[in-house]
Amino acid sequence: MDENVTLELKHISKYFGSVAANRDISLALYKGEILALLGENGSGKTTLMNMISGIYYPDEGQIFVNGKEAVIASPQDAFRYRIGMVHQHFKLVDVFTAAQNVVLGPGKKGYGVKRINSEVRAIAEKYGFELDPKKKIYDMSVSEKQTVEIVKVLYRGADILILDEPTAVLTPQETEKLFSVMRAMKADGKSIIIITHKLHEVMAISDRVAVLRKGEYIGCVETAKIGEQALTEMMVGQKVELAIERPAVKSDRPLLEIRDLCVRSDEGSRAIEDLSFFIRGGEILGVAGIAGCGQRELCEAIAGLRKAEKGGIYHEGESIMGLSPKEVAARGIAMSFIPEDRLGMGLAPSMSITDNMMLKNYQDTRFGIRPIPDREGENAFVRCAKHALNRAGAFLDRHDPFVDRKKARAEAARVIEELDVITPSTETPVRRLSGGNVQKVLLGREMLTEPNVLITAYPVRGLDINSSYLIYDILNRQKQAGTGVLFIGEDLDVMLALCDKIMVLCHGRMMGVVHADKTTKEQLGLMMAGALDLAEEKGKPMGVAKDSRIGEDETWNA
Amino acid sequence: MKKLLALGLAATIAVAGVGALAGCTEGDGELTVGFIALHDDNSTYDKNFLDAIREACENKGIDADHLIIKTGIPETQECYNAAADLVDQGCDVIFADSFGHESFMLQAAREFPDVEFCHATGTTAHTENVPNFHNAFAHIYQGRYLAGVAAGMKLVEMYEAGDVLDADNFDTDGNIKIGYVGAYPYAEVVSGYTSFFLGARSVVEEETLISVSMEVTYTSSWYDLQAENDAARLLISRGAALISQHADSMGAPNACEDAGVPNVSYNGSTAASCPDTYIVSSRINWVPYFEYMIDCVANGETIDTDWKGTLETGSVVLTELGGAAAEGTAEKLAEVEAELRNGTLQVFDCSAFTVNGEHLTSYLADVDTDDAFTPDTEAIEDGVFYESRHRSAPYFDVRIDGITELTEANS
Amino acid sequence: MERVKKEPFIHITKREPMPWWKSLCIRVGAVLIALIISAIFISAASPRDRGFFDYFSSLFSGAFGTERRFWLLLQNTALLLCVALALVVAFKMKFWNLGGNGQVLMGCLACAMCMYYLGGKWPDGAVCLLMFVVSVAAGALWAVIPAIFKAFFNTNESLFTLMMNYVAMYLVAFFIALWYPNGTGAMPPLSDANLPTFGSGQAGRSLPIILAAVIVTAFIYCYLRFTKHGYEVALVGESKNSARYASINVKKVIIRTLVLSGALCGLVGFLLVGSINHMVSTSMDSNMGFTGIMVAWLGKFDPLIMAGVALFINFLTRGMAQVNTDFGFTSEALSDIVIGLIYFFFIGCEFFIVYKVHFNFQKGSVHPAPDFSMDAAESSSSEENGRSAPSPDGGDVLPAGGDAPVQTEGRPLAADADPPPETEPSPPEGIKRSRRSKKEEN
Missing domain, CATH: 3.40.50.300 (P-loop containing nucleotide triphosphate hydrolases)
Known part of the structure; x- marks a missing residue:
């Protein structure tokens, strides 16, 4: 002994x-x-x-x-x-x-x-x-x-x-x-x-x-x-490459711009204060900050789930403040947020994967009634009747009461295949999936919509290494396809490797946006703690794009 | 192992079930009596009936297998279903005990003309002319009157003792106040409390120089423990020196026991739970009717369309006197009962009460029930309102002087 | 000085989900055990000389014995099932509609009002049609009032719907007293504007009800499973956040769903008054609003299972009434207790379906420390590839060889909690290597 x-x-x-x-x-x-x-x-x-x-x-x-x-x-x-x-x-x-x-x-x-x-x-x-x-x-x-x-x-x-x-x-x-x-x-x-x-x-x-x-x-x-x-x-259990790639992509004009955003949290305090930043197509912008510094409120405000108090959110130059989540999603902005309990916002735990797939577009099913075309040489009466019938048909078509699970099932199968989701079937309730698979489903669903702006928060929370690298892979592919990615994460090492730029938040205020290859963990740490403020660097405010798509008269609205 | 056990048990039950189905009941030729009760033994009203039918069947030699009792039958189509089911099981006569059962019993009577249908407290047998449908009740007002006499004796005793009653037990005219908890404001209840009041008043006016006045409140339910308790307490707080009730629960007797106020009960002695305040109780003894009913069916005779039990038939009885009864009550009761039996005393003698200051000479009662409750029959003959003469169920619904119904206006 | 604790005697672990026939067997077994125990009680307490098997034959006879009883059983099951389905629509949304009784009563009252005021004056067909519309509307109204308050002010719906029951009950009492002021609170059946039946026997009277229940069941099944409304109901019930994420107007969904729920209860009221009783009383709902809750939960919100549960409940009620009659009980107290006992077993067996109970029969608590050998045996890991663990010297690695005695007899115990979220199923299906190789190809 x-x-x-x-x-x-x-x-x-x-x-x-x-x-x-x-x-x-x-x-x-x-x-x-x-x-x-x-x-x-x-x-x-x-x-x-x-x-x-x-x-x-x-x-x-x-x-x-x-x-x-x-x-x-x-x-x-x-x-x-x-x-x-x-x-x-x-x-x-x-x-x-x-x-x-x-x-x-x-x-x-x-x-x-x-x-x-x-x-x-x-x-x-x-x-x-x-x-x-x-x-x-x-x-x-x-x-x-x-x-x-x-x-x-x-x-x-x-x-x-x-x-x-x-x-x-x-x-x-x-x-x-x-x-x-x-x-x-x-x-x-x-x-x-x-x-x-x-x-x-x-x-x-x-x-x-x-x-x-x-x-x-x-x-x-x-x-x-x-x-x-x-x-x-x-x-x-096997050889693993530890490097995260960072492909160089020619970045595009700013896709999403945030100006002087103020958002209140549920408790009434200011979760986000006077925040301005932008995301270009073809780049990954990381957001670092200690837990609870406003990341959730930011995501919700952009996705249309939370009303911003003041400030502006612009997508390709047009304001999207006040739009419903469906309208925001229709413009190509996708959001996946994995909270601490890892069941994901925008997921229904006891519903099947298929049902969760159709969460954002179940409204869009149609009977498939096509209008009767006009033909040559018809008299006015027949034409009027046809038009009336077409109007009725269109109305009926829009109000299809049934959901289309076939399409959703196919989408679910595609996500399961491409992202390696481990599940007995497409009908398994989401809460029965083990940790990482839930995130994959959520991310997969968002990506199926082929967004131009992808906001993802803590996507690798609780995931094992292989799955994490799969996710980084996917994000890189999105970046290469021209999507602007907003990556909110916890692991500074990963963010330094993956992101092009990193924005640091502290208590809802921006402390600075730095190029990932030019900064250090220590500098990030100081900013996260609020000890270092780069917001006003060289006299000009950070986070405002030079080639902004917002017109001069559209800014600073309340 | 567990699976085998479960399967084995399931099989046994299935076999038993099939066996039961095969041997389902049908009539076997012997006289069978069916009984439909509104609640069960826990209601004094139904218990009265249930005890009586069991005793009657025993007396007539009908064994337990040929007395089929269904309890908990509400006053809805369920009553018809129960009656039809009893017919399926071979009953020759079926009895239902609650007022609301009547229309459904009628419906069943029309459908099954070979079976006799008897119903207590009902009012339509004599107008519907369905030969196998009959009503029955008793001259319970006489029992109430006697109970009132016992109450009166107690009031006199309390008055003469000098220190039992206090100022608010007397009304503005100096009369002793008593209270009555009623269920619904209709004839059966009015008849009951009026006869009770007359009995009490007769004794008090005979023995003292003052009289009695009564306040009545309604609970809108035959059986509501809380409401009856609250009603009794309200009357006591308004100064009632004694309480009686027409209600099936122990709510009012309990309230009286708590307050130490004497209580005259109905349908059963409350001596066990209210030893200090129970005086007497009146009830209808249904055994004579049931024996009559069984005899008629057994001998193929017709049952009376409207059977009215009396003191003579033993249908109206008083339960034993309680400890709170005044001295001499038993003798007085015997005396009054004899007068009622030989007809020298009529409870609803018109000279004994006034309506708006005047004695009634004529009154049309609603004997033949119709939707509009039109009065149709002259009930007063020779200066006496003859209750229960034209039909078995009571129809005295006159509001006499001396009795106040508590409403929003005057409470 | 440390106090060494004994290992706990009873140890509960969560089971794997079991195949449906197995859980069905457990449930049937529980009911059978309950029936046997109650048979012992009842035959011991019987004033008549009735035996153990008479109990079962009475039960079955009361439910199935004659044709009339059989149809009545189906009729009552149909009514209860309709009410339970109405409640399920709301429950799926996690809106606890406890006001089934009141909604049924309002349907009854509305129907009775039509019959009372218009029966005989308007043609029967028109009155019947109006009765249907008004009953359904009354039930819907009774449910939608709490719904509006919940949607806009987030009031507690359980309390609200519960209290509305009493309002409905007293409204019924009020109208009966209004129509029959000299009566005893009981209303005679009205003869006009009765709904048609299929013939004069009990079958004919019950068939319309059963038909209605079948239609309602099919409708609700399709509604919840195949329509957009049903999807929205499930989503709102799941989490209001996810519903907002899907741009669902939660207020609209709540109100719409309760309209349906109340309307179905109103339909039941229409059937009760228009077809069966032709009159109304304050207890016309027969407490179906609460029994329906039990049917909904025991039936796991699935219409087909709920039908079975409703049948079982009515079987018990009617069978036990027959037991009372046959065994000579004139007090319903014992049969109420027995029914409660059977429900208790039925519901309680759920525990044994979800959890497994282990017993630790070992005496004594602490075992002497076993020897261990000092060789650097490898761990019992099944994955051998990729392990480049350097060979440890002496004291670093403890052997995981198989010779050390291990307590496996009835596993040593502790109360368990649910598995932590990080656990992955074992053995894992493995992550496909193709991802990595694809990456290496780029």
Whole structure:
């Protein structure tokens, strides 16, 4: 028995129905090390860690903590074994202060405000966190909230910490800060498992890497001894090209222009403030920003689902403000937005793929009544009668009460074929599809309309690597076909590789538009945090096209 | 394994079902009685009938297999369906107990002339001339009168005790106030509460120098626990010293028990649940009618078109006296009952009541039911309003002085 | 000092969707078990000397025993099915129309008003036609009022429709009292303007109703499945956002759908008054508005399954009434309990169709730690290609060999949650390689 092993898993399995989320996994964590748990979306990382932290109970296998078998049936048990997990979705009480959240739970000595504040401050300082114990959660930024979560776990005396995708919501600068804190904790003798799918981070912070693939354990290597390429192969199971292409396309005149747009969110605050930008045909414009900085409201405003407060949206020079979603779509603007629950906006979860395909054009079915043509040498009466009949026929034709599923089914089959959607049939309800396939359906539907402007938000959220690259492929093909693509994403590395230009939003305001090949992650990170504002560069406002299609008198309307 | 079990059970049931279908019921020649009840045993009204039919059948030697009872039959086409179904099962006589069943029983009677159809509280047998359709009721007003006498005795006792009644138990003329919870403002109810009132007033005027006045409120339902409870409480809050009712639930007796106000009940003794306030209850005993009905069918005789039960036939009875009854009530009741039996006392003696200050000499009652409720028959003879003479169901709907119906205007 | 917990005794996992005949067997089995248990209850409580099998024969006899009963069973099933279909149209839109009773009653009342005021004065045919129009309109109106409020003010539709039931009931009572002031709240049947029947027997009286139900079922099935309206109803029910995305005017759809829902209830009222009863009472709806809800849910909003459920419910009701009669029960309390028990089993078996229950029969909680060998055995992964994992030394990789004893006997347990969204089905169908190779071709 190795003295240094602090946590050991043996033959752990977890099944949901007949699905094996984890199958026969055995790995070990040593004292004072940072272990990265690497795997694609859907490989079972979070499930495994949930078992260690007591949320799930293993169907097979055993867990050993410091050499003794541990039965962890609830998070309370996990804490008793000094295991603490920081989840992707924070479990904090918004109206409490940081210190109150940290001590929430079975208290040791009561809740004296001064005492808990000082205790919390002590822990934060020990590891180098910047945390104000008296600050309320709703006043905090995302990275501060994450800090509270980590301190919470440390406060309970955790020796083994598990961090689930901690950098997903952080800017590059904040990520660096987190890493330095982690090194401090490691120096203090804590053992840390970090779940991630980002290779850069694995290389940067971890001592060893354990790779999971489709619920199974592939192997564990020392980080220093392996390269990114090899790790990717372990993750995916085959050789994968990591490069994202960026074809050079001669870009066209601006297709979509936004001028001084102001949009309110559901809560009434300004989600988008005085935003101006444009998209050319044949280019990909990326939009970077921390979660909740107005991306959703922007997409909805352009697609016609949300009324903009003021400002202008112009497509090929004509204003499309106030048009219904159907009219906006008719002009060739397609939007696919994948929210956090990944069921997609504009999708009906319990309806079949076929039914979802016809969501935007089910109204257009017609009986197919054709007008009777005029013929030579008819007298006026016959001609009038024919015209009357034609009018009646046209009216009837427009009001065809039946939906045409044949056409939709064919479209669904085409999308399934081209995008490799894994589904039993075209009639499967969309909610039964697993994560990535839903996005493919949504994107496929939008692309079938052959748009000239494609707005896509988080299209690769939750997708495995192969599917992600497929999506990038598709976007590049669209770009080459002359479409203007607005790409809203989370992964800065991907955006730097894929996009031509990147616009950074912070709290709904534009911080700058930069060429992707001329900027760095750090610069983007600063803009995302609001620390760097390039909006007024060299005296002229950014985001206004020189060869704009909007006439002078059409701008600045309220 | 589970599948086999399920399949096996399904097969068994299918076989049993087929067997049941094969052996479905039909008449076997013995005298069979069918009964249609509006609600079930939980309603005092129906329970009265159900107990009586069971007792009558037992007395006449009809076993349980030949008494077919259907409960929960509403006053709609369902009644016709139930009657027809009873005929299918071989009944020779069918009885229905609620007013609204009448038209559907008539419909069935016309269709099945070989079966006798009897109906309580109905009014159209004597005008429709369908030979196998008959109405029945009893001179229940006499029972109500007797119950009123018992109430009067209690009022006198309360009055003479001096400390039981207080100021708002008396109206502006100095008369004791009593209250009555009625269901609908029609003849059967009016007849009931008027006879009750007359009985009470007779005793109070005899024993004291004051009289009685009564307030009546309607709940618009035969069985509505909450409404009856609320109505009783309203009357008590307006100063009623005693309450009676024509309603099928325990709403009013419960309210009286809670308030400690004496209660005269209907259709059954409430002594068990209201020991402190229950005085007496009047009811119709249907056993004599049912025995008569069965005898007629068994012997091939015609049943009366309008059968009216009386004190003599034992159709009108009082249940036992409760603890709240005044002393001497039993003797007084026996005395009055004897007078009613030998005819020396008529309940609706026109000299005993006034309408707008005057005694009635003539009154046209609506005996032959029609849509417009036109009065058609002279009911008063020799200074007496003869109730239940021209047809079995009551038709006394005169509003006499001393009784106020509470409406929006005066409540 | 750590407290070691025992593994939980009962462990529930979600099942895979099972083939339809299997779930049907479970449901039939549940009903049979319920019937057997209730048979034991009833025969034990019977005042007469009736046995276990008499219960079943009474049940069937009450529902199917004579020709008259059979037609009445079908007639009542037809009415209930119509009401349930009316409700399904609204339910598919997630508009919880609890006002079926009131809408039926308003249809009844409107029909009765025509009969009362115009019967005998206008020709029968004209009155009948007017009755149909007015009943349907009255039912539709009763449903559309809550719909308008929901569409424009987002009021709670369950409460609104529920309260409208009482308004309808008292309106009926009002009119009966108006027409028959000296009566007891019961109305005699009117003889004019009765709807025609197919002959004089019960079959003739029931056939029009059954025919109407068949037409309504076919219509609703086509409406929901094949028309644009039906598609919009499903979409609005799914999510209002997706509906807006499809440029559907959600307000219009809500109001239009409730007009249909109420109109169908009004039609039922028309049949009840015009064809069957020729009079109206406050309980003419026979609570079908609520039973219909049960039919709709148990029938999973599918018209054909709903027909079966409606038949079953009426079978129970009529059969149990016969049981009461045959067994000599004059209080309906026991039969009501028994019917409730049967529904409970019927609905409760859904749990066993969706979930599987495991029991952990092991005694003791913690097993001694097994030995493990220190060789660098490879993992039990099935995918061997592409793995370039460097061979680890001693302590890095733990073996996943098959010799370590593993608890597989009745799997160790915990309460499960739903699988997390990231899980992919296993074994995966694999992503086609063609994508990558196509890319390499460019």
